Amino acid sequence: DTEVTQTPKHLVMGMTNKKSLKCEQHMGHRAMYWYKQKAKKPPELMFVYSYEKLSINESVPSRFSPECPNSSLLNLHLHALQPEDSALYLCASSPINGQKSPRPLHGYTFGSGTRLTVV
Amino acid sequence: AQSVTQLGSHVSVSEGALVLLRCNYSSSVPPYLFWYVQYPNQGLQLLLKYTSAATLVKGINGFEAEFKKSETSFHLTKPSAHMSDAAEYFCAVSDRRRTNAGKSTFGDGTTLTVKP
Numbered sequence: 591d592t593e594v595t596q597t598p599k600h601l602v603m604g605m606t607n608k609k610s611l612k613c614e615q616h617m618g619h620r621a622m623y624w625y626k627q628k629a630k631k632p633p634e635l636m637f638v639y640s641y642e643k644l645s646i647n648e649s650v651p652s653r654f655s656p657e658c659p660n661s662s663l664l665n666l667h668l669h670a671l672q673p674e675d676s677a678l679y680l681c682a683s684s685p686i687n688g689q690k691s692p693r694p695l696h697g698y699t700f701g702s703g704t705r706l707t708v709v
Numbered sequence: 710a711q712s713v714t715q716l717g718s719h720v721s722v723s724e725g726a727l728v729l730l731r732c733n734y735s736s737s738v739p740p741y742l743f744w745y746v747q748y749p750n751q752g753l754q755l756l757l758k759y760t761s762a763a764t765l766v767k768g769i770n771g772f773e774a775e776f777k778k779s780e781t782s783f784h785l786t787k788p789s790a791h792m793s794d795a796a797e798y799f800c801a802v803s804d805r806r807r808t809n810a811g812k813s814t815f816g817d818g819t820t821l822t823v824k825p
Contacts, residue, residue, distance in 0.1 A: 594752075632799055632815035633753065646812060680752050695760045695803070697743050698813065700752035 596681050596701035604709055605671060611704045613664040613681030622664040623698065624656060625680040633680055639664060640686060671708045678703045711736040713800045715816035723824050728772075728787040730819050732800035735781065741803040742783040743813070744774055748796045756798075759783060770794070795823045 594615045603609050613622065621640045625633035638646035639658040647656075653675075655667040664681055682698035716731040734740060741760050745753040757768025764776040774785045783800060800816040 596752075630818075632818055635812055638812065682752075695741050695758070695805075697745075697755040697758045698753070700745075700754065702752045703750075705750070 594681055594683055594699050594701035596679075596704050598704060599702065600705045600707075602707045602709060603668065603671065605673070607671075608667070608669045610668065611666040611679055611681075611706075613666075613701055614662055615681075615683045615699070616662055617683060617699065618661075618685075619683035619699070620661060620686045621684045622658060623682040623684070624664070624666055625682060625700075627678040627680055627703070629677075637666075668706075671706075673708050676706055676708045678705055711740055711802045711804050711814055713742075713802045713814060713816040715798075715800050715819050717819055718817065719820045719822065721822040721824060722790045724792055725789050728785070728790045728794065728821065730785040730798050730800075730821065732774075732783045732785065732816060733781050734783060734800075734802050736802060736804065738805055739778075741805060742774075742776060743801040743803070744768065744772070744783075744785050745799045745801060745815075746770075746796050747799065747818075753799060756785070790821075790823045792823050792825065795821055797821075 597612045623638050624636040627633045635648050636650045637656045642658045653670050657665040680703045681701040684698050685696050712735045714733045743758045744756040746756050747753045756772050757766045759766050759776045767773045772787045776783050798819045801813045803813045
């Protein structure tokens with residue numbers, strides 16, 4: 591199994607809703623990532639988890655809350671989002687080379703993304 | 710800080726023609742370099758990577774790229790374009806240093822159009 595699976599594929603939520611995005615991989619990768627991509631723009635890093643611990647938070651607003659319950663799963667909890675948060679949310683994983691820090695010399699394996707619309 | 714610049718936000722070629730997508734990088738240490746492809750409403754797929762072995766790197770779907778340190782470039786080529794190559798292409802750079810904890814920085818992307 592060489593895939594990263596994201597659910598749901600599409601999500602429409604109101605600004606007062608709470609929802610979660612889910613990501614699962616079974617490649618044995620110990621680094622997992624959340625990226626946000628606006629239309630016609632490159633992906634922007636949000637969070638990095640290595641060995642199930644948060645290693646990078648790119649100053650993301652607290653209305654986005656990541657969670658890594660085990661080495662195969664990555665969640666992104668959403669609460670009180672704004673319309674400008676509408677975007678494609680991409681999950682990715684990569685192997686870790688070394689004991690403490692992920693170095694994605696192998697590149698990322700991306701999921702197909704969740705298209706989020708905030709109304 | 711590391712960065713990549715993709716020259717040309719749109720490239721149009723005829724089917725069967727050479728594809729050349731340009732990427733220049735800036736990094737204080739030799740970087741890892743990658744090309745990804747993104748089809749509409751999909752995630753990104755890794756095409757190829759440079760990690761300091763051979764400077765000419767072959768990837769999937771007939772693409773290849775050459776790392777040129779003197780020019781700080783990593784241009785993507787394919788000898789003969791196919792209609793199915795129409796997509797968005799992203800060049801990305803990662804720092805080898807552990808302090809960057811796996812972070813990749815992406816270029817702005819190049820939209821490749823293939824004309825019949």
